[in-house]
Amino acid sequence: MPEMNYVSTRGEGGSLPFADAMMAGLATDGGLFVPDRWPSMTADDIAGLAGLSYVDTATAVCRRFIGPDIDDHALRRLVTAAYAGFDHPAVVPLVQLDDRHFLLELFHGPTLAFKDVALQLLGQLFERSMRGRDGRLTIVGATSGDTGAAAIHALAGREGVDLFMLHPRGRVSEVQRRQMTSAMAPNIHNIAIEGTFDDAQAIVKQILRDPAAAARLRLGAVNSINWARLMAQIVYYFHAAVRLGAPGRKIAFSVPTGNFGDVFAGYVAARMGLPIDRLIVATNANDIVHRGLTTGRYAPDTVVPTDTPAMDIQVSSNFERLLFDLSKRDGRRIAAMMADFETRRSLWIPEEWRAWAAQRFTSFRIEAEEMRDTMQWAAHHCGQLLDPHSAVGLAAARRLRHRPEVPIITLATAHPAKFPEIVEQATGIAPQLPARWADLLDREERFDVLPNDSAAIWSFICDRANA
Numbered sequence: 001m002p003e004m005n006y007v008s009t010r011g012e013g014g015s016l017p018f019a020d021a022m023m024a025g026l027a028t029d030g031g032l033f034v035p036d037r038w039p040s041m042t043a044d045d046i047a048g049l050a051g052l053s054y055v056d057t058a059t060a061v062c063r064r065f066i067g068p069d070i071d072d073h074a075l076r077r078l079v080t081a082a083y084a085g086f087d088h089p090a091v092v093p094l095v096q097l098d099d100r101h102f103l104l105e106l107f108h109g110p111t112l113a114f115k116d117v118a119l120q121l122l123g124q125l126f127e128r129s130m131r132g133r134d135g136r137l138t139i140v141g142a143t144s145g146d147t148g149a150a151a152i153h154a155l156a157g158r159e160g161v162d163l164f165m166l167h168p169r170g171r172v173s174e175v176q177r178r179q180m181t182s183a184m185a186p187n188i189h190n191i192a193i194e195g196t197f198d199d200a201q202a203i204v205k206q207i208l209r210d211p212a213a214a215a216r217l218r219l220g221a222v223n224s225i226n227w228a229r230l231m232a233q234i235v236y237y238f239h240a241a242v243r244l245g246a247p248g249r250k251i252a253f254s255v256p257t258g259n260f261g262d263v264f265a266g267y268v269a270a271r272m273g274l275p276i277d278r279l280i281v282a283t284n285a286n287d288i289v290h291r292g293l294t295t296g297r298y299a300p301d302t303v304v305p306t307d308t309p310a311m312d313i314q315v316s317s318n319f320e321r322l323l324f325d326l327s328k329r330d331g332r333r334i335a336a337m338m339a340d341f342e343t344r345r346s347l348w349i350p351e352e353w354r355a356w357a358a359q360r361f362t363s364f365r366i367e368a369e370e371m372r373d374t375m376q377w378a379a380h381h382c383g384q385l386l387d388p389h390s391a392v393g394l395a396a397a398r399r400l401r402h403r404p405e406v407p408i409i410t411l412a413t414a415h416p417a418k419f420p421e422i423v424e425q426a427t428g429i430a431p432q433l434p435a436r437w438a439d440l441l442d443r444e445e446r447f448d449v450l451p452n453d454s455a456a457i458w459s460f461i462c463d464r465a466n467a
């Protein structure tokens, strides 16, 4: 089994094995971890995935990113445990909508959003990695809604791990909030901050890169800055494409995008050898990535709250991983670009990089009306209820006109019952929560409200993490 080490996108973070990169989350130079090379899957390797279960596909793909400290048998056991809590036997069923469009349903996990696919595995990996190490791991995360719930349900009651989850107060849906705040395990701490998701994410990054904080607690991250999450997401691109005929046939994917983690996982699958014709980046009105890819100027605007809150993001952390790859892994250059970005709040993507990226990505900004029309179309022509995020993805997929023979798989990122009012307004149909959440609105809630201030949040964490 070849060694696989992880390096920082900013060039100065050293080189760490998988488990250390996973536990650290962010590199010490403020960069994000990436594998030191893209592992390759040949056409024969990909053909060999045909007919495999999701667990077997995940074991085969993750194997290429994890070094020898987790052997095949242990990895398979962790993956099996991670997906045992999904309530569909296919784990991620692929549904056909019409002669071109397919939906990959990623929302059959414990909290009804695709975040479960990665976080259930991360929960297993964290617990295993903490075994045999001293002390506890303190995980600090920020959520626009779904990551928080998924992380909480992946880590509640796990040995050796405490979780502090920040969400922007009043900017997550009621179902999302209650899925987080009704978790009563003593190792789970919910914090509602008086600010936006970007504020919450900035605080988390500041804490994670502060050497004084690291000296006090062993800190970790569960946001999609954590490489292990992207690894888990690469799996379903392979699994779904193979079901539609890869490697013999090219497939396109449409991905509702916020922090650029999910679509970047698709990019990695393509870099590994999966014949992906196109990755469609679907954004809402918060379209920094769309503007960056089309104009070359990557600059955040103020966040506009929309019906797709998981995509209300103006600084997409994982975009740095793409820039690093586009730079041909020039960490020094990325460090300089990001330092510049942090002071000026904008950066220019060199034209040569942008042109190369444009051969792989197509992006669309989808407004609320088109999102609603798409929900109606899917409900009335295909009998399929979509959540608003998935509808943004499908709307973007339906805008792609080139090469009509290429099938397009839209990633369905949340269950429609997570956003019941919007779904009902658009389609006239009230989506039902699956049985496991039927009593959600009656459950007790527990959370603290804190100001948008990293010092206040850090002192809250220190008080509780040692308790």
Ligand SMILES: *Cc1c(COP(=O)(O)O)cnc(C)c1O
Residues within 6 Å of the ligand: 113, 114, 115, 146, 147, 224, 256, 257, 258, 259, 260, 261, 262, 263, 310, 311, 389, 390, 413, 414
């Ligand atoms: C997190 C999330 C997204 C965005 O995914 P990124 O990896 O942040 O781009 C889209 N839809 C839903 C429902 C989500 O929870």
